[in-house]
Amino acid sequence: MPAANTPSEGIQSHTPLPRNMPVCPVRGSVIYPTMVQHIDAGRALSIAAIDAAMNENKVIMIVSQRDKDLDDPDVDDLYEIGTACSILRVRKNPDGTLQMLVSALSRVRASHYSKGEFLRADAQAIEVENGESVELEALSRELETKFEALIQGGKFMAPETVQHIQNLEDPGQIADHIAFNMDFKLEDKQSVLEAVSLTERLRKVLTLLDAEAEVQSVQQRIRQQVKEEIDRNQREYYLREQMKAIQKELSGNEGEEGDEAEEFRAKIEKLGLNADVRKEVDREVNRLARMHPDAAEAGVIRTYLTWITELPWSSRSDDSLDIVEAVKILDEDHYGLEKVKDRVLEFLAVRRLRKERAERGEIDAAEVNKGPILVFTGPPGVGKTSIAQSIAKSLGRKYVRIALGGARDESDIRGHRRTYIGAMPGRIVQGMRTAGTKNPVVLLDEIDKLGSSYQGDPSAALLEVLDPAQNQHFTDHYLGVPFDLSEVMFIATANYPEQIPPALMDRMEVIDFSSYIEQEKLEIAKRYLLPRQLTQNGLKGNQIAITDAALEKLISHYTREAGVRNLEREIGTVARKVARRIATGELKRAKVTDKELEKYLGNARYTPEHEAREDMVGVSTGMFYTPVGGDILFIETSVMPGKGLVLTGQLGDVMRESARAALTYAKTNSERFHIPRERLDDSEIHIHVPAGGIPKEGPSAGTTMSVSLVSALTGIPARRDVAMTGEITLTGRVLPIGGLKEKVLGARRAGIRHIILPKANEGDLRDIPAHLRTSMTFHPCETLDEVLDVALVGGLQALERRGSTAKRKPARRKNDAGASA
Template sequence: MKKQILPLLALRGKMVYPNTSVYFEVSRPKSMAALEQAVNHEQQIFLVNQIDPSIDKPDQEDLYTVGTIAKILQMVKAGQGVLRVFVEGQTRARISSYTEVDGCVKVEVEELPYTGYPETPVEEEAFFRMLEEGAEEFSEKNPGFFAPQLQKAIDERDLRSLVSELASQLPFELGKKQQILEESDIKQQIQSLLAILTEEVEISIIRNELAEKVKKNVDKNQKDYLLREQQKVIREELGEEDIVSEADEYLEKCEKLKASKEVKDKIKKEIKRYKKMPPIAAESTMTKNYIETMLEMPWNKVSRDSKSLEKAMKILEEDHYGLKKVKERILDYLAVRFLTKKGETPILCLVGPPGTGKTSIARSIARALNKKYVRISLGGVRDEAEIRGHRKTYVGAMPGRIAEGIRQAGVKNPVMLLDEVDKVSSDYKGDTASALLEVLDGEQNINFRDHYLEVPMDLSEVFFIATANDLSPIPKPLLDRMEIIELSSYTENEKFHIAENYLIKKQRKLSGLTKKQVSISEEVVREVIHSYTREAGVRNLERTIGQLMHKAARKIVEGEKEVDIKKKSLKELLGPAPFEDEDENLKPQIGVVRGLAWTSVGGDTLSIEVNVMPGKGKMELTGCMGDVMKESAQIGLSYVRSIAESYGIDSGYFEKHDIHLHIPEGAVPKDGPSAGITMALAILSAITEIPVRGDIAMTGEITLRGKVLPIGGLKEKLLAAKTVGVKEVLVPARNKRNVAELDEEIISGLKITYVEEMNEVIKHALKK
């Protein structure tokens, strides 16, 4: 057999037979190098196929051993480093040796001649006709199959060319094509080809039959739907069980769903639409998400409330110290539920400074009632769609937070906490607070409509609890729909009990410590409360106790077996105390009066200072005061001028002197109608140079005629006064009923003096 050395070019799925002409494209560096060598080798090249076409850099073991010696007829640049090559197959050959030189693979090949050729012209004609008939039958089932080269081989009655062209053109797998190439016996090669032709004709017949069946049921343009129907018919022909479609699953779930007829009809209508949609349509995904959301909603699914009043009381007492009014309201509600089986669900609004336990109370209520608990944070929410949901026609549409909360709970009667309801805002996208009106109105929320769901949703069994730091930002229509329960500031004694009963245990556990390893004395807790964490709530107190536990944990890790935290070691552990007793401020001073203020984080004391200096009768107000407070200062000045004569002040005094009223901490905004008597007294003291008692504080608004008006936030103000060591507090007489409601613990140690007129304030406060 003839041997020769030729450059090798590896093909990926493109088979070249002797006596055939083929186009293919080349882009790999080794293939480029092989073509370059072939040009210098009488245009001859050895073409062999890869066993796995996906390999980008094949080695010798990745190639078949039998290929075709071909002559390059044409090479054309196709752009971007690609060559389009036209070759003509000449003879078969087998690789006998394999070498790689300068980036090009060269192989020594030995030619493989054909054997077993038909012995007589009659036998040759018989084989030819069988192949021709098979090709024509295949062509009938697959129009456009006859290529010019195949027709040419038939016209020229060339058996070898016909075998090669048929093997090249028929759409069967690469492995079988390689087997035909490696077959040396012509008769055997023809028989294999005839078997493949017969098989391909049968496949074409079955495929065409399936296509005809499918065409009766689907639109010709729905290609994806056509493929699914073909698959369905194939499974029917094979006798396999039919796969239940998604739409059928949804229908089955819809039938089992506990919901009203209106809801079920809506879901079925959407499933029907979904069935008819092609999967590639954008609306298909949107509809699918909508159906799944509707099926997940607990339309008529409820959880059973606890029926033990004793258990509920025990849980509330376990979780929270004090808060008598809140606990009584919950127990009242429970009692009504037990008697009426349903009863009207209240909508509570817990109002108080940060850290007073508003959010944790809601969690305890859910535990006491054995209800699911869902928390929705409304702080900073300004888009109405956050509450009502988006229209489902929008891209990325989703239910509102209320509907989503119900879905998360899995029942239609959870405890739903609307946290920070006073911090919702409005913009061009709508008024969020107004959107909450329907949610929190017992007459309307039985048919609440979420824009995404598009069907009424019953919220009447949801136990809504809202929390807020301040009621003033909440619109009155929304406030009117809620029962307000105030959680005021904690006293030092209440903080002590909360720390002893809850916070120390919690922080000890979070730090991985045991009671035996670390102990904190009562005096340490009281010192932390008094000197390190003066606040309305207990959040900073818990944080500071956590710091002590962390310090103790470090000592345990360093080798100590037990850590006993003492009062004298607090400065070392926590640093200097940020708060000290202000004894020097309790001394009498001229033009300085201690006022009491309410803030959203608790009560506070503020010193109002007044200086008088020669001038032209101007009044200067500083300290970041609001309009209401500025007006109070003007009213106070007018009142002082009206009584100036009784204090021996010359009538021309005010035209010759400037008065400067200042409230320290100028960066902190201050406003509210409760500092009128304080500012009037400070102005009078500065003008008359009579000092004001330092151990007295006061709160109240003043009128032009000297009447003292009532104020709010009295508990917080009294606690603030007590904290700084004030002995006496002047309170408007009309606030007497508010003092009566306060615990003895708050007012003990304080002398509360009720005043109706400004002259009573002057009598008690000015140093005689």
């Protein structure tokens, strides 16, 4: 047995302390001198050390290991300072573990550890330094005060433990027992064990108690906040339940289940609103929950929340960007309109390519839906609205039509503020609710019919709606929160694009719908209108047959329009009359020919102009354009004794100016055309345009007036088979005009075969159907000399032959490539 060390704190004089002793490592705890503790040992290392101590002198060193997760600690994993303990009793448990009761004797320092079957240490007791008695007394009193304050502040500790600590008199023992029973960190407890000086030990424990007091203060503050929050929630819940019970009792709806506000909350939770919108909506829900259901304001809030929950905040339909299928749908639904269909297919193709790039991550997904706002312009009945439906059908999107005709109030677009009685959202938000998806096709119909009043300009409100850079934050006055319109495909229609405000027009791309020609109307009637009217009037296909000649006469003599609406009405009239005769048993089936058409529709309503029967002096043929199609007109000039220029036929200022320019041109070239000067000076020239009850205006009658005037002054007839259009200058230049396609179609309908047009409009001939370009002769002209050469019988040669001294070589008549005069 090794020699004993000098006794130290807690060591009785009769208790020997060996220099070399077995070591039992413990995890997560520290034992201090004078304590009696149970220690459970389950590791083989610990059990072997206990057995060795029991076989020797029943003294064992208890030391903490630095890492409590190690199952087999080495000598480097143990602290140098531990506690020498006397084993009082050892009990073996059924599972093979040991429970050891020890009495802690003294702090010991291990100078050397060795490891075999178990750990052993060469250890020596540590002498404790007491320090100055005054300082020790002060530290001891401060320690007792802080410990009591901590316990009174709510720190939990077993009452018998508290009583035992308060009964201790030795300051060192008080510090040790406090450190052992408080939930300090292992490192802090070990530092208390390692404190050789008693005053240092007390300071360490005081520092730990201060930190614990601070933590306790924070815990109490948090606990108080949580308690207040719980109390407030419980109070609100209690009051809310009371309010519901009172409202239920007052309203008498004892069978009504659920809470209205909670139902709104459940619906709002599924909408996927952003934080700002959700904050505003939740505020309204809370107001409704605190309000009596019969209050007037409750009805307003209830309506508002209903609108919020029915709008498509995150619901969208998947785009179908199959170009081949789109071509099929457009061709099935519409005949002709090739330029319009091409532009629509280009629009869909661009969107498809953008979507593919977004799927590959090359561009942002938000870029897919960006694109121009299309505006379809053209006369009524040409298919602007129906082709928008076909676009929605080809995309697989919902279709919504918003009629803007007659809208005069900004609130029609932006809605009314909720402070007004009967307030409602604007037409845009109403349309979005109708669509039920975030990305419908929205048709803004008749956008050129918007009005304005003292209540605001609705076209100005549309600027934000139709601007791709702004419409993702469109705010309706009624909703009061932004609604995203960036995924909506807007299409507008207009009859007169010049009536659309420039700022609004700048945000849209114009696609022009021209008038249908007669051949197109015939095909549309056969493919779409006739089958639809037969179905609507209860007829089968074998009960009625309308010949092509009858349809052609119906188009030319009973309708005058750019589109086909009136044509469908007339077909419906014929179908109804046939249906009546079949229903009365008068006949089983009917065949309607052009000769029988008057029996169903009466006399023809329109008699189209036809070319003159013969070439006449002073009568030339012009062409004009209207929104319902083109036609021809005759300009007559008569020269009689008198003075001045007389214009009749209800002409506008521009046509009057054209007549004066034509007269000036004739006077300037009178010598060349062999017109006697006295005939110009002493004659009254009367220019008349028939159908005086119809106002006439436009810049394209200059060439027609010039030919009529020169023909009347020279006595040379104008050709009856030539129609012309074009404005003139005083020097005889021919200027370009518009509406060439419609004018040519009207002239061809009248039987005209030769067309004089400005040279600058030669490119517009590509818009003329191919079969018309081959059956008609076109004469592009730059000067009036070229016009007269074509329009007068005999051309410029006839003018030159009028003078006996005419030496001028005949001018060559100019025609377009491949055309014969």
